[in-house]
Amino acid sequence: EFVQAYATHPVYTPPRGPQLHAKNWQSEAALRMFLNNLTAEVAEDPERLVVYGGIGQAARTPQDARKIVELLLTLEEDESLLIQSGKPVGKVRSHPEAPRVLIANSNLVPHWATWEHFNELRERGLMMYGQMTAGSWIYIGTQGILQGTYETFAACGRLHFGGDLRHRLLVTGGLGGMGGAQPLAATMAGATFLGVDVDPDRIQKRLDTRYIDKMTYDYEEAKRWVLEAQQKGEALSVGLVGDIGDVLERLIADNITPDILTDQTSAHDPVNGYVPNGITLAEARALRQSNLEEYKARALKSMARHVHFMLELQQRGSRTFDYGNNLREFAKQGGEQNAFNIPGFVPEYMRPLFCEGKGPFRWAALSGDPEDIRVTDEALKKLFPENTHMINWLEQAHEKVAFQGLPCRICWLGMGEREKAGLLFNHLVREGKVKAPIVIGRDHLDCGSVASPYRETEGMLDGSDAVSDWPLLNLMANTSGGATWVSFHHGGGVGIGYSQHAGMVILADGTDRADRCLRRVLYNDPALGIYRHADAGYETAQQNAEKFGLKV
Numbered sequence: 112e113f114v115q116a117y118a119t120h121p122v123y124t125p126p127r128g129p130q131l132h133a134k135n136w137q138s139e140a141a142l143r144m145f146l147n148n149l150t151a152e153v154a155e156d157p158e159r160l161v162v163y164g165g166i167g168q169a170a171r172t173p174q175d176a177r178k179i180v181e182l183l184l185t186l187e188e189d190e191s192l193l194i195q196s197g198k199p200v201g202k203v204r205s206h207p208e209a210p211r212v213l214i215a216n217s218n219l220v221p222h223w224a225t226w227e228h229f230n231e232l233r234e235r236g237l238m239m240y241g242q243m244t245a246g247s248w249i250y251i252g253t254q255g256i257l258q259g260t261y262e263t264f265a266a267c268g269r270l271h272f273g274g275d276l277r278h279r280l281l282v283t284g285g286l287g288g289m290g291g292a293q294p295l296a297a298t299m300a301g302a303t304f305l306g307v308d309v310d311p312d313r314i315q316k317r318l319d320t321r322y323i324d325k326m327t328y329d330y331e332e333a334k335r336w337v338l339e340a341q342q343k344g345e346a347l348s349v350g351l352v353g354d355i356g357d358v359l360e361r362l363i364a365d366n367i368t369p370d371i372l373t374d375q376t377s378a379h380d381p382v383n384g385y386v387p388n389g390i391t392l393a394e395a396r397a398l399r400q401s402n403l404e405e406y407k408a409r410a411l412k413s414m415a416r417h418v419h420f421m422l423e424l425q426q427r428g429s430r431t432f433d434y435g436n437n438l439r440e441f442a443k444q445g446g447e448q449n450a451f452n453i454p455g456f457v458p459e460y461m462r463p464l465f466c467e468g469k470g471p472f473r474w475a476a477l478s479g480d481p482e483d484i485r486v487t488d489e490a491l492k493k494l495f496p497e498n499t500h501m502i503n504w505l506e507q508a509h510e511k512v513a514f515q516g517l518p519c520r521i522c523w524l525g526m527g528e529r530e531k532a533g534l535l536f537n538h539l540v541r542e543g544k545v546k547a548p549i550v551i552g553r554d555h556l557d558c559g560s561v562a563s564p565y566r567e568t569e570g571m572l573d574g575s576d577a578v579s580d581w582p583l584l585n586l587m588a589n590t591s592g593g594a595t596w597v598s599f600h601h602g603g604g605v606g607i608g609y610s611q612h613a614g615m616v617i618l619a620d621g622t623d624r625a626d627r628c629l630r631r632v633l634y635n636d637p638a639l640g641i642y643r644h645a646d647a648g649y650e651t652a653q654q655n656a657e658k659f660g661l662k663v
C-alpha cells in the first residue's frame with residue numbers, strides 16, 4: 112500500500128507498523144527515519160525540504176527525495192547507498208554488518224569553506240545544507256534538544272542560583288525547531304520564561320506541540336504575564352512576536368534585568384536565517400530574493416546591536432551565555448568588538464558531561480506506536496535503578512513531551528550506559544515486547560563527534576579547538592563498527608566554515624547481527640568522547656578512561 116501510494120503521490124509520511132516495505136529492516140529504518148524528518152509534524156518547512164536550523168534539509172530536491180525512497184525500497188543487504196549533499200549518487204558493494212547508507216553533507220575544502228561559496232553552489236543545485244540531524248535523518252522534532260537545554264538551564268541554576276530557578280526570569284530569542292525547546296526546558300527546570308520570535312507561525316507550532324504556554328504580539332502584555340509569574344514563582348512560558356534586539360532594548364529601558372539571558376535565533380546563517388532588525392518578515396523574505404549583500408550587511412549589523420544589548424544586560428547582572436548559534440562571531444563581524452565577552456555554553460555547562468562520554472542519546476519506535484516508547488522508558492528505569500536523575504527525566508518527559516512524527520525519546524547517557532541500553536532495546540524487539548524494531552542515534556552535538564571552536568570544542572584545555580581529526584575518527588570508528596547509517600557534515604550549528612561533525616544511527620531489530628553491531632558502535636562512539644577529552648588533558652576524562660578500561 113505504501114509503495115503504491117508513494118508511487119502515485121509521493122508524500123512525506125513514514126510507514127508505520129510491523130510490516131516491511133524495503134528488503135530488510137536496516138533499509139526500512141533509514142526509509143522511515145528519512146520520511147519522518149520531512150513529515151509535516153516534524154519538519155519546520157516540509158515543502159522546501161527544510162527540517163530545522165535555518166535551511167537544514169533532509170534531501171536536496173523533491174526529485175532526490177523521491178529517488179532516495181525508491182533506492183531504499185530496493186537496497187540489498189550487501190549494498191550501501193551513497194548520499195552526497197542530499198542527492199543519491201550511487202551504491203557500493205558492502206556486507207550485512209556495514210552501514211546501509213553513507214552520507215556526506217555540505218563538505219568543502221577548507222579554503223573555500225565560506226557561506227558565499229556554499230550559497231553559490233547551492234544556487235546551482237550542487238549542494239545542500241545538512242545542519243546536523245536534518246541531512247543525517249535522525250531529527251526527532253523539538254524533543255531532540257529538550258534534555259540538553261534542560262541540563263544547560265539546570266546546570267546554570269546549580270552554578271549561579273543555588274539550584275533553584277523558581278522566581279528567576281529567563282529571556283531568549285528564537286523559537287524555531289531547536290530554539291522551541293527552550294520554553295519547556297525552562298519551565299521543567301522551574302524558571303519563568305520569555306522567548307521572542309519574529310515569526311508568529313513558529314510560536315504557534317510550539318503552542319500546538321505543548322512546548323510553550325502562551326503567546327502574544329504585545330510587549331506590555333508579555334511583560335505583565337512574566338513579571339507576575341516570576342513574582343509568584345510560577346514556571347510559565349510566554350512567546351512574544353517581535354525582534355529580539357528590540358525587546359532587549361525595551362527591557363533595558365524598563366529596567367528589567369533577566370536572571371538568565373541567551374539566544375537561539377538562527378544566527379549561524381546571516382542570509383537564510385537571522386532576520387534583520389527594522390524590517391518585517393515579509394520584507395526580509397523579499398530582500399533575500401532581491402539583494403543578498405544588502406541582506407547580509409543588515410543582518411550582521413542587527414546581530415551587533417542585539418549582542419550590544421546582551422552585553423549591557425550582562426553588565427547589569429544577567430547570567431548571559433551563547434547558545435551554540437555563532438551569534439558572537441557574526442555580531443563581531445557586524446561591529447560589536449566585545450561579543451566574545453559572552454561565554455559559550457559548552458565550556459560553561461556541558462564539558463564535564465562530555466568527559467564522561469555523555470551526550471544526547473535518542474531512539475525512535477519504528478512501529479509508530481507510543482506504547483513502544485513507554486515500554487523502553489520502563490525498561491530503562493529497571494536497567495538503571497540507581498540513576499535517579501535519569502529516572503526523573505524519563506518521568507517528566509513521559510508526562511510533558513508531545514511526540515512529533517514517529518514516537519521517540521531523548522535521554523543523555525554516557526559510556527557503558529549506551530551499550531547496555533542498546534542491547535536492552537534489541538532484547539525487547541527480539542522478545543516481541545515492542546511491535547517493531549527501534550532505531551538508536553544521537554545528535555552530532557556529542558562528546559566525541561564534533562570539531563567546532565565556537566561551540567563543542569570552544570576553549571579546549573590544550574588549545575586543540577579547531578582540530579577536526581576527531582570527528583573523522585568518530586566516523587571511521589562507527590563505520591567499521593557497523594552503524595546502520597553514518598554521516599559526515601560541515602557547518603552544522605554554527606554555519607559554513609566553523610564546524611565539522613559526524614553522525615551515526617544504529618538499528619535494534621532483535622537479531623544477533625544487531626547485537627554485535629550495537630556492542631561495537633555504542634562502545635566506540637562514547638569512547639571517542641573520552642579519548643578526545645583525555646587527550647586534551649581533562650582529568651575526569653582520564654579517570655573515566657581508566658574506569659571503563661579504555662585503551663588510551
Ligand code: NAD
Nearest residue numbers: 164165285287288289290308309355376377386435436604
Ligand atoms: P530555526 O531556523 O528553526 O529557528 C530560528 C528562529 O529564529 C526562527 O523561528 C526565526 O523566526 C527566529 N529569528 C530569526 N531572526 C530573529 C530575530 N531577529 N528576532 C527574533 N527571532 C528571530 O533554527 P533552530 O533549529 O531553532 O536553531 C536555532 C539556532 O540554534 C541555529 O543557529 C542552530 O544552528 C543552533 N542550534 C543550537 C543547538 C544547541 O544545542 N545549542 C542545537 C541545535 C541548533
